[in-house]
Amino acid sequence: MYHAIIRGKLRGIFARLNVQDYRTVLEGFAPDFEHAFYGAHALGGVRHSLAATQLWYARLPRVLPDLHFTVKHIVVSGWPWHTQAVVEWQDTGVCLDGHRFNNQGIHCITIRWGKVSAVRIYCDTQVLADCLTRNAAQGLGEAALPPILD
Numbered sequence: 591m592y593h594a595i596i597r598g599k600l601r602g603i604f605a606r607l608n609v610q611d612y613r614t615v616l617e618g619f620a621p622d623f624e625h626a627f628y629g630a631h632a633l634g635g636v637r638h639s640l641a642a643t644q645l646w647y648a649r650l651p652r653v654l655p656d657l658h659f660t661v662k663h664i665v666v667s668g669w670p671w672h673t674q675a676v677v678e679w680q681d682t683g684v685c686l687d688g689h690r691f692n693n694q695g696i697h698c699i700t701i702r703w704g705k706v707s708a709v710r711i712y713c714d715t716q717v718l719a720d721c722l723t724r725n726a727a728q729g730l731g732e733a734a735l736p737p738i739l740d
Contacts (some may be wrong), residue, residue, distance in 0.1 A: 593666040601664065602614075608659055624707070628711070632722055633653065652732055658682050660681070660682070663676075677697040
């Protein structure tokens with residue numbers, strides 16, 4: 591039953607991401623956490639503070655304004671004091687120059703007593719970097735900025 595509840599909450603989080611409601615995501619973090627998105631691009635880097643992570647989630651819809659996630663699978667294991675979840679997803683969108691993109695990846699999430707202590711995001715960074723480069727070429731300078739770190 592516990593695993594089903596966590597799967598439902600994670601589906602809900604991705605539904606909130608699709609309507610750019612990042613407040614819900616940020617409320618789920620524990621006081622000490624890691625938020626990591628791998629790759630050398632505007633969304634890359636590792637964050638440990640809520641302030642830096644808020645900046646990251648504020649940047650996300652600006653650099654990828656048409657981003658939409660489809661959750662494919664969610665796997666949950668462990669107990670409330672140490673839960674591991676993997677969310678497999680596909681995302682789609684349109685770059686500012688009209689180019690349609692499709693990407694896929696996973697979020698590896700650690701949850702302790704109902705709060706997220708780690709999120710590690712893995713995707714095809716070549717697809718992401720191409721879209722960010724295209725958006726920067728259309729005048730969206732923030733898409734070419736360095737990662738937000740703390």
